[in-house]
Amino acid sequence: MAQHKRALISVSNKAGIVSFAQQLVQLGYELISTGGTKRTLEEAGVPVISVSEVTEFPEILQGRVKTLHPHIHAGLLAQKTNDDHVKQLEDLGIQGIDLVVVNLYPFKETIMKPSMTEEEAIENIDIGGPTMLRAAAKNFAHVTVVVRPDDYQVVISYLQKGDIPLAYRKQLAANVFEHTASYDTLIANYFAEVVKHEGAPDQWTTTFEKVQTLRYGENPHQQAAFYVDPLYKGVSLANATQLNGKELSYNNLQDANAALSMVLDFEQPAAVAVKHMNPCGVGIGDTIEIAYDRAYEADSVSIFGGIVAVNRELDEATAWKMKEIFLEIIIAPSFSQEALHVLEEKTNLRLLQVDMNQDKGVDKQLTSVRGGLLVQDVDQATLADATVTVATDRKPTEQEWKDLQLAWKVVKHVKSNAIVVAEGQQTIGIGAGQMNRVGAAKIAIEQAGEKCQGAALASDAFFPMPDTVEAAAQAGVTTIIQPGGSKRDQESIDACNKHGISMVFTGVRHFKH
Numbered sequence: 001m002a003q004h005k006r007a008l009i010s011v012s013n014k015a016g017i018v019s020f021a022q023q024l025v026q027l028g029y030e031l032i033s034t035g036g037t038k039r040t041l042e043e044a045g046v047p048v049i050s051v052s053e054v055t056e057f058p059e060i061l062q063g064r065v066k067t068l069h070p071h072i073h074a075g076l077l078a079q080k081t082n083d084d085h086v087k088q089l090e091d092l093g094i095q096g097i098d099l100v101v102v103n104l105y106p107f108k109e110t111i112m113k114p115s116m117t118e119e120e121a122i123e124n125i126d127i128g129g130p131t132m133l134r135a136a137a138k139n140f141a142h143v144t145v146v147v148r149p150d151d152y153q154v155v156i157s158y159l160q161k162g163d164i165p166l167a168y169r170k171q172l173a174a175n176v177f178e179h180t181a182s183y184d185t186l187i188a189n190y191f192a193e194v195v196k197h198e199g200a201p202d203q204w205t206t207t208f209e210k211v212q213t214l215r216y217g218e219n220p221h222q223q224a225a226f227y228v229d230p231l232y233k234g235v236s237l238a239n240a241t242q243l244n245g246k247e248l249s250y251n252n253l254q255d256a257n258a259a260l261s262m263v264l265d266f267e268q269p270a271a272v273a274v275k276h277m278n279p280c281g282v283g284i285g286d287t288i289e290i291a292y293d294r295a296y297e298a299d300s301v302s303i304f305g306g307i308v309a310v311n312r313e314l315d316e317a318t319a320w321k322m323k324e325i326f327l328e329i330i331i332a333p334s335f336s337q338e339a340l341h342v343l344e345e346k347t348n349l350r351l352l353q354v355d356m357n358q359d360k361g362v363d364k365q366l367t368s369v370r371g372g373l374l375v376q377d378v379d380q381a382t383l384a385d386a387t388v389t390v391a392t393d394r395k396p397t398e399q400e401w402k403d404l405q406l407a408w409k410v411v412k413h414v415k416s417n418a419i420v421v422a423e424g425q426q427t428i429g430i431g432a433g434q435m436n437r438v439g440a441a442k443i444a445i446e447q448a449g450e451k452c453q454g455a456a457l458a459s460d461a462f463f464p465m466p467d468t469v470e471a472a473a474q475a476g477v478t479t480i481i482q483p484g485g486s487k488r489d490q491e492s493i494d495a496c497n498k499h500g501i502s503m504v505f506t507g508v509r510h511f512k513h
């Protein structure tokens with residue numbers, strides 16, 4: 001007598017399962033199921049038999065063992081075209097399984113809950129589910145395996161037409177291995193966090209989930225997408241609410257991330273304008289309007305087409321000023337109703353509301369290299385971590401010290417070799433990404449022009465020779481901050497003393513390549 005085709009269904013996410021199961025029954029399938037899934041199907045009037053009936057073994061250990069049985073796994077792994085396999089199943093009275101529908105215990109959702117206990121996390125590590133999924137996926141030539149509820153309808157459509165093509169079964173198997181690898185990665189990362197791995201792990205396992213397919217990458221001929229770390233709970237563009245404007249592009253996301261990272265470094269009201277991943281103007285002040293005025297004045301040419309981030313609510317007065325120029329994106333923790341009203345008229349302008357009260361830290365920075373990955377701690381060093389010493393005869397004045405602090409905060413975010421000149425709580429010149437330090441200094445100084453008189457200069461790394469001090473002195477800079485540590489530091493110190501410049505060493509380098 002010909003046997004019914006058999007489908008095993010065991011799902012935690014029960015969305016769509018009743019309708020899928022009903023259609024399988026109409027197509028002549030016999031359903032077998034685990035406890036909760038069976039109850040759901042029975043309540044909906046779908047005929048189903050329990051896995052325990054098939055295995056003649058009860059579900060035990062509070063569900064830790066339900067489907068882990070040779071009667072299930074032989075049914076999943078047998079090759080239907082292999083006479084030996086077929087005979088062994090017959091001899092042992094095991095029926096083959098044709099279709100497997102499994103999704104896993106919600107491990108990610110569990111560990112994301114603020115009140116989660118370790119016991120809950122452990123109990124949500126699915127063992128039987130991945131075992132079935134992997135067995136069926138390995139045997140895709142003979143078994144169809146469905147892990148994503150989104151695929152139910154396509155599977156039914158194929159079955160209604162006759163059978164499921166091998167190529168699609170292979171695709172479903174690929175989905176499974178992708179899913180179980182990602183699931184295990186979350187578990188591995190959870191444990192790494194719990195046991196606090198010291199140093200670099202031997203394998204870097206990571207998983208990211210796609211939030212957006214981008215129109216293109218850095219250039220129109222490059223494909224791109226935006227993925228996020230599903231466990232990251234800190235401040236991120238991934239959690240931003242877009243209140244206005246066109247879809248974000250790859251370059252927008254990079255620049256917005258740079259602006260956001262920078263503005264988070266300031267406690268006082270701050271405005272940061274970014275172009276091509278570098279700041280072009282940064283201002284701080286008692287209000288966001290003053291901070292923005294300063295960021296704008298810092299470089300009123302480069303800000304055109306730029307991205308501005310502020311770290312306080314954006315008010316109406318500042319919104320009017322921002323509206324006057326072409327900006328790609330404005331990022332703020334919130335927008336007043338009036339500010340929103342003003343800016344919404346520019347339909348293309350992206351407005352991103354980002355909750356800046358969450359954890360500001362990002363631990364690791366990943367950079368791809370050909371065929372590999374570089375992993376490092378994010379540069380989170382601040383002046384509080386630095387050993388600040390005055391290397392010159394003269395100490396910075398109180399005003400100079402304020403500008404030095406601003407310049408030092410900004411220079412960390414500028415591509416190396418980087419020089420930042422600041423005065424009056426705003427940047428006035430930024431030299432970014434030059435192949436020699438004095439070249440970066442010359443660019444910054446030239447941009448600052450007359451304003452260099454009495455200004456502060458920050459350098460992301462030490463001066464290999466006194467030429468930058470000489471250029472700064474000629475322009476009127478009166479105070480400098482840099483890591484120190486060059487063999488020829490003394491020459492730079494002597495040059496400062498000669499010109500009456502105060503110079504501070506931090507002992508901390510801020511290279512950014």
Ligand SMILES: NC(=O)c1ncn([C@@H]2O[C@H](COP(=O)(O)O)[C@@H](O)[C@H]2O)c1NC=O
Nearest residue numbers: 012034036037064066067068105127128129
């Ligand atoms: N232990 C087992 O043998 C086992 N077999 C299937 N599961 C999981 O149990 C869940 C379904 O359970 P229920 O049908 O009781 O609601 C599915 O997410 C499935 O992946 C198991 N649970 C976890 O390991």
